[in-house]
Every structure is written in C-alpha cells, then in structure tokens.
Amino acid sequence: MQPRNMSMSGVVDLAAVKAAQEAKSKAEQARADAARQGGGGAVTPASLVIDVDEAGFEQDVLQRSTEVPVVIDFWAEWCEPCKQLSPLLERLAVEYNGRFVLAKIDVDANQMLMQQFGVQGIPAVFAVVAGQALPLFQGAAAEAQIRGTLDQLVQVAEQRFGLTGLTVDPDGAPGASPVAQEVPAGPYDALLEAAVQALDAGDFGGAVQAYKNVLADDPGNTEAKLGLAQAELLQRVQGLDPQKVRGDAAAKPGDVTAQIAGADLDLVGGHVEDAFGRLIDTVRVTAGDDRDAVRLRLLELFEVVGADDPRVVAARRALARALF
Numbered sequence: 422m423q424p425r426n427m428s429m430s431g432v433v434d435l436a437a438v439k440a441a442q443e444a445k446s447k448a449e450q451a452r453a454d455a456a457r458q459g460g461g462g463a464v465t466p467a468s469l470v471i472d473v474d475e476a477g478f479e480q481d482v483l484q485r486s487t488e489v490p491v492v493i494d495f496w497a498e499w500c501e502p503c504k505q506l507s508p509l510l511e512r513l514a515v516e517y518n519g520r521f522v523l524a525k526i527d528v529d530a531n532q533m534l535m536q537q538f539g540v541q542g543i544p545a546v547f548a549v550v551a552g553q554a555l556p557l558f559q560g561a562a563a564e565a566q567i568r569g570t571l572d573q574l575v576q577v578a579e580q581r582f583g584l585t586g587l588t589v590d591p592d593g594a595p596g597a598s599p600v601a602q603e604v605p606a607g608p609y610d611a612l613l614e615a616a617v618q619a620l621d622a623g624d625f626g627g628a629v630q631a632y633k634n635v636l637a638d639d640p641g642n643t644e645a646k647l648g649l650a651q652a653e654l655l656q657r658v659q660g661l662d663p664q665k666v667r668g669d670a671a672a673k674p675g676d677v678t679a680q681i682a683g684a685d686l687d688l689v690g691g692h693v694e695d696a697f698g699r700l701i702d703t704v705r706v707t708a709g710d711d712r713d714a715v716r717l718r719l720l721e722l723f724e725v726v727g728a729d730d731p732r733v734v735a736a737r738r739a740l741a742r743a744l745f
Contacts, residue, residue, distance in 0.1 A: 463587075463588040463589060463590035464519065464587050464588070464589055464590070465589070465590060466515045466589060466591060468522075469514045469515055469519065469521075469522055469523060469587075469589070470511050470514050470515070470522075470523045470525065471522065471523070471524055471525070472524075472525050472526075472527075473493075473524040473525065473526050473531075474526070474527075474530065474531055475531050475533050475534055478534060479738075479741070479742075481524060482524050482549050483549065483552055483741040483742070484737060484738060484741050485522060486549040486550055486551055486552055486553075486741070487551055487552065487584075487737055487740065487741055488584060488587070489519065489520075489521060489522050489578075489584055489586050489587050490520070490521040490522070490548055490549070490550045490574055490575065490578040490584060490586075491521065491522050491523075491524050491548065491549045491550075492510065492514070492521050492522070492523050492524065492546060492547075492548050492557070492571070492574070493524045493525075493526055493538070493546065493547040493548065493549065494506070494507055494510050494523060494524070494525045494526065494544065494546055495526050495528050495535060495538070495540050495543050495544060495545040495546070495547070496525060496526070496527060496528065496543055496544055497527060497528050497529050497543055498527070498529070500543050500544060502543075502544055502560065502561040503543060503544045505561055506544045506546075506561050506562070507525065507544070509564060509567065510523050510546070510567070511523060513564075513567065513568070513571060517571065517575070517586075518586075518589050519586040519587035519588060519589040520571075520575045520578075520586040521548075521571065521574065521575060521578075521586070522587070528540065528543055538554065538556075541559070542559060542560070543559075544559070544560065544561065545558075545559045545560075546558050546559070548574050550574070550577065550578050550582055550584065551578075551582045551584065551716065551744055552740065552741045552742075552743070552744025553744055555574075557570050557574070558570060581713065582713075582716075583717065583720060612631050612632075612634055612635045613631075613632075613635060613644060613645065613648070615627075615631045616628045616631035616632050616635075616645075616648055616652070617648075619631060619652075620648075620651075620652060620655070625652050625653075625655045625656035625659060626656060628648070628652040629649060629652045629653055629656060632645045632646075632648045632649035632652060633649065636649065646724065647724065647725075647727075650721055650724040650725045651725055653721070654685060654688065654689065654721070654722070654725055655689070657682075657685050658685050658686055658689050661682065661685075661686065663686055666679070666682045666683055666686050667683060667686065669682070669683070670682065670683030670699070674702075674703075674706075675703075675706055675707075677703060677707060677711045677714055677715055680699055680700065680702075680703045680715065681700070681703075681714065681715065681718050683699055684696040684697075684699045684700050684718065684719075684722065685718075685722075687699060688722055688725060688726070693726055693730075693732050694732055694736075696722055697719065697722065697732065697733075697736040697739075698736075698739075700715050700716075700718060700719040700722070701719070701736065701739050701740055701743050703715045704716055704719070704740065704743045704744065705743045716740070716744070719736070719740060723736065723737070
C-alpha cells in the first residue's frame with residue numbers, strides 16, 4: 422500500500438510558518454513553558470513510547486501535546502503492515518530524543534478513538550500538537566519519507582507552537598523520578614543581577630534585554646526564562662489605561678487584541694484565574710492566526726505564574742479541551 426498524506430502542507434501552512442518573521446521569537450517565548458511543564462526534569466527513553474487507551478487519552482495525549490508533539494500509531498495485532506511500521510516508529514521516537522512522543526493505539530480495543538480520528542484503514546499515523554489533531558500518513562512508508570514528515574512536524578511544533586520537546590536522560594531507569602536541573606552559576610550572575618536592578622528601576626526594556634542576553638548563551642537557564650516572562654508582561658502593561666482596556670474587553674468579547682490586553686492586566690492585578698479563563702474562552706471562539714496568538718499569550722502567562730501552580734495545571738487541561 423502506498424502511503425498517503427505524507428506531506429503536512431495543507432494541514433499546517435508550513436510556508437506561512439517559515440516565512441513568518443516572528444516565528445522564532447514566539448518559539449523562544451513559549452520555550453520556557455515546554456521546558457518546565459515536567460518540573461524541569463528529564464524522562465527516560467522508555468517513556469517516549471506509550472500505549473494509550475480511551476480512558477487515558479486526555480491525559481496521555483491531549484495534555485501531553487501541550488509540551489511535546491504526540492505521534493499516534495493506530496495499529497492492530499492482525500495488521501501485517503503494522504508489524505513493519507510500528508517498530509520503525511518506536512526506534513525513531515527514541516532516536517529523535519524527546520522531540521516527539523509515540524502513542525500506540527490498538528484499534529480493536531479502542532474503536533471510539535478510531536472513529537473520532539476518522540481512521541479508514543491501518544496502519545494510520547496522526548499527530549496531536551497543542552491539542553490539535555493532524556493526519557500524517559496512512560499505510561506503510563519508506564523510512565526516508567517518514568523522517569521527512571517527522572522533521573516537518575518537529576519544525577512546526579517549535580516554530581508555530583513553541584514546543585521544543587522533552588529532556589531525555591539516556592541513563593535513567595524506567596520509572597525514575599525526574600532530576601531537577603540546576604541553574605548555571607558564574608558568568609550569568611552579573612547579567613541576572615543587572616536584570617533585577619532594571620526591574621526594580623522600572624526599566625522593563627532593559628530587564629528584557631538582560632534576560633535575553635543570558636538566554637542567548639544558556640537557553641535552559643530557568644531563572645532567566647521566568648524573569649523574561651515577568652519583564653515582558655510588565656513591559657506590555659506599562660502605559661496602558663486600565664479602565665479603557667477593561668472596557669474594551671467587556672464590550673468586545675470576540676476581539677483578540679482586547680482580550681489579550683485584558684488578560685495581561687488581570688494577571689498583573691493578581692486575578693490569575695480570570696486571566697486564564699478569559700483567554701481560554703477566547704480560544705474557543707477563534708481560529709487560525711487569532712487562535713494561535715491567544716494560545717501563545719496564554720502559554721506566556723503560564724510561565725509567569727509557574728508550571729507547578731495548581732491554577733496553571735487546571736488551565737492547561739481546559740486549554741487542551743478547548744483546542745481539541
């Protein structure tokens with residue numbers, strides 16, 4: 422059987438993603454969210470391939486897709502082509518080293534999921550990225566073609582959705598707890614201190630640049646990521662008229678710009694759940710670039726509050742449901 426839909430063009434506008442001048446900056450802003458969702462730790466290679474059923478689909482696929490692309494392999498024991506494709510996908514999941522997670526779904530045991538995705542025959546391979554389902558291909562395929570499709574998926578996930586994957590510990594034992602990564606010390610101390618001083622002085626632009634200087638050399642620096650998210654939020658609300666912003670947000674429930682500005686003010690004012698709820702509601706009623714803009718701002722606000730905060734955990738679930 423010849424593979425179909427090997428290209429993601431038309432499902433996700435790759436040309437638009439590549440051409441967008443702000444794509445990389447959006448990925449950088451959302452990178453902190455992806456890096457911290459698992460508590461800043463590493464996963465084992467064995468955890469990159471998982472068996473999924475209907476009961477665990479929301480947690481294992483939808484929620485997980487907000488931090489890493491999830492590739493779904495629909496298969497069955499009686500399917501001969503599946504016996505060729507599935508081991509290849511499993512090997513590539515490990516080889517790609519956390520850039521995606523492979524979820525294996527037995528169609529005989531999970532008919533509802535098969536129908537939900539519109540699977541016409543197996544093997545069939547889909548992806549879920551930030552809660553959005555994308556058909557990749559159906560039928561057995563050459564390894565080179567599969568690699569090309571996965572490369573496109575990884576690129577789209579990073580550039581369009583800010584998902585840079587998971588950190589993998591090749592020596593980790595199955596079931597081991599993630600080990601927190603320490604913030605590098607030494608040459609970055611002066612830059613981080615300069616950023617804090619700029620924040621204290623109300624120089625939010627200077628603080629943003631100082632944090633970006635750290636991240637340019639050390640993209641995994643958690644202190645700089647958190648500081649950058651906070652500084653950018655304060656910079657955005659600086660000079661806004663709160664009364665006008667809240668009035669516009671109330672009068673224009675479908676206006677993306679008004680709702681984003683309102684959410685920024687909500688968060689600065691300590692109304693965390695209001696800020697999250699406002700943007701999740703806006704995600705539900707928007708599409709395309711507007712939805713992407715709202716979702717990315719929500720990820721930025723998650724970073725400001727902190728990935729472990731219960732309000733962020735609850736909002737991530739709500740976002741996954743709204744996107745899917």
